[in-house]
Amino acid sequence: MRKVLNILMGLLTVFSIASCNKDFLNTAPKSLYSENVVWSDPALIQTFVNNMYRGIGYSTAINFMSSFVDETDFTPDWGTVDFNKSLLTADRIPQWKDGNMHDNMLTWGNLYTQIRSCNIFFAKVGEAKFDNSLTDGKTMKDRLKGEVFFWRANYYYYLTSLFGGVPIVTKVYGLTDKFNVPRNTYEECIKFIAQDLDSAAYFLPNVQFQSGDNRGRVTKGAALSLKSRVLLYAASDLHNPSKNTAIAASHPELLGYTAEATAARWQAAKDAAKAVMDLGIYSLYKGTPDPAGNNYGDIFLLNNTSEDIFTRFFISKIGENWDAYSPGQFVGPNGYHCWGNNCPLQEFVDSYEMADGSKFDWNNAAHKANPYANRDPRFYASVLYEGASWRQRPTDVVQYDAVNKIQVGQIGNVVGGTFTMMNIGSNPASGCDTRQGQIENWNGTYSGYYMKKFIDPTVDASFFKQECPWRYIRYTEILLNYAEACIELGGAANELEAKKYINMIRSRVGMPDITDTGAALKARYRNERKIELAFEEQRFFDVRRWLIGGEAYTGGYKAQVHYIVPAGTVLTGYRKADGSTWGNPEIVKAGLTGHERVWDNKCYFFPIMRDEMNKNDKLIQNPGY
Known part of the structure; x- marks a missing residue:
């Protein structure tokens, strides 16, 4: 009976509350905002735009884009091996689409979701009321319009780079609308992107540093720089009808231009890069020669440099699981209790020139005997290798390495031509940064x-996150874009102009000037771009736009490091008590079994996923899928 009375009392209480406040069921939740509220409040409109900055992620999540090309190897695999064997289908883009890393955001569905947000903004912002006060020389309304023009262009840049021509959507579709829209031509897409970037540049301030809250927002320089990149890519061989016939035989208008006009496109790319240079805002960070490479390595560790055009800032207190910004933890050596992902490949290391500007060559006895001596200073700023000095070892690892030098080798003897690893006590004689060592060998x-590049050596990455910004665009890229356009236009004057800026970049690290011409100059430029922009999300797209997939996706190589000692040697550690090694290491370029690369020309473009094809019967699939 008491239970029944309690229930009745509860119901009476509910009804009495309802009778006192008839609208309590219509109370707006405090954690959500209605559409009308958002577009009547400038602060909420800015928050809406802020979310667009998360729409493309950042490279230094757990799986770098560099591991989807010939720069690095993603140790856990998770599908990258299949990706690098060209095993892409309309049902699966291995690890890229189904992985937990930022490239999972560079997919058809996510990019169009972000574009829809941009289109909502443009449909609603005309109704919004802003005051006309100026910050960094622009009203808030104009600045936000400029930012959204930039982001819509950026999303379409990724779509066209990955898929070719895509549907240009500028209206806001609802859940009940039919979305049957054909792909626009590649040329139409590039024109649309360029127009959005021109609009962005018109509305955006030159810089957004006067107000601390606006640091990291896009600027006029960022818009013009992205236009430089877009037009450079568009002018390249992948989209040139005289070069891409084997790739774009069917529906060439979706994958490139159909009219030659190659010189005009390269001139547009040159002019776009020059427009950024002429702003007079940016310069090479410490352009004076520094053979030690610090002028280069420090760029990626400092909070602000003179060549930053568009950066993303981080604070160490923010954690986002395995999509967090924690590059030190993700790529650092396991001998520092880090995870050892995205490790440079031997073929990439081979691309670093000797300090005198000559090519590294395994067939050169001096090079082979000491492959890490006298190399381009950017190598030492970017890669950790056998014997390289690094930060203080954790306390539990000091017993294996008291001198803080990277250990990726093995110690043993050779019997009958076969290397046999020895033991140090009861443990394998393998470095503590290897898969046979004593510290988290997996x-x-x-x-x-x-x-090494991007990693702050002052931070113990096994416990703490670093706060170094990620640079989406830096000025060096613009100089390289300009040089490439000059080379492609040809002629003595253009080649001299190209070498002026290439040598300016090389001079910063004390590398000698290049003097090549013609095809040799183009090859030197391409290698220079590969090295200077290493791991910065450029190489993946460069390989495709230059139509060199067959060259880049071959092999998959490692450095095999052996210290050979006489049989019977009693090993007391990976190094001797005085810190010296057990002789000179024998370093060999060897195949990375199980991580081989295979190229299929279909992979110059991604497949449109089957679920998207099923939703829109006007889409045309890319060739090979």
Whole structure:
């Protein structure tokens, strides 16, 4: 009976509350905002735009884009091996689409979701009321319009780079609308992107540093720089009808231009890069020569440099699981209790020139005997290798390495031509940064290298996150874009102009000037771009737009490091008590078994996923899928 009375009392209480406040069921939740509220409040409109900055992620999540091309190897695999064997289908883009890393955001569905947000903004912002006060020389309304023009262009840039021509959507579709829209031509897409970027540049301030809250927002320089990149890519061989016939035989208008006009496109690319240079805002960070490479390495560790055009800032207190910004933890050596992912490949390391500007060559006895001596200073700023000095070891690892030098080798003897690893006590005589060492060996490198670029050596990455910004665009890229356009236009004057800026970049690290001409100059430029922009999300697209997939996706190589000692040697550690090694290491370029690369020309473009094809019967699939 008491239970029944309690229920009745509860119901009476509910009804009495309802009778006192008849609208309590219509109370707006405090954690959500209605559409009308958002577009009547400038602060909420800015928050809406802020979310667009998360729409493309950032490279230094757990799986770098560099591991989807010939720069690095993603140690856990998770599908990258299949990706690099060209095993892409309309049902699966291995690890890219189904992985937990930022490239999962660079997919058809996510990019169009972000574009829809941009289109909502443009449909609603005309109704919004802003005051006319100026910050960094622009009203808030104009600045936000400029930012959204930039982001819509950026999303379409990724779509066209990955898929070719895509549907240009500027209206806001609802859940009940039919979305049957054909792909626009590649040329139409590039024109649309360029127009959006021109609009962005018109509305955006030159800089957004006067107000601390606006640091990291896009600027006029960022818009013009992205236009430089877009037009450079568009002018390249992948979209040139005289070069891409084997790739774009069917529906060439979706994958490139149909009219030659190649010189005009390269001139547009040159002019776009020059427009950024003429702003007079940016310069090479410490352009004076520094053979030690610090002028280069420090760029990626400092909070602000003179060549930053568009950066994303981080604070260490923010955690986002395995999509967090924690590059030190993700790529650091396992001998520092880090995870050892995205390890440089041997073929990438081979691309670094000797300090005198000559090519590194395994057939050169001096080079082979000491492959890490006298190399381009950017190598030492970007890669950790056998014997490279690094930060203080954790306390539990000091017993294996008291001198803080990378250990990726093995110690043993050779019997009958076969290397046999020895023991140090009861443990394998293998470095503590290997997969046979004593420290979390499952996280060890397969390639014999670790990434150093971007990693703050003052932070113990096994416990703390660093706060170094990620640079989406820096001024060096613009100078390289300009040089490439000059080379492609040809002629003595253009080649001299190209070498002026290439040598300016090389001079910063004390590398000698290049003097090549013609095809040799183009090859030197391409290698220079590969090295200077290493791991910065350029190489993936460069390989495709230059139509060199067959060259880049071959092999998959590692450094095999052996110290050979006489049989019977009693090993007391990976190094001797005085810190010296057990002789000179024998370093060999060897195949990375199980991580081989295979190229299929279909992979110059991604497949449109089957679920998207099923939703829109006007879409045409890319060739090979």
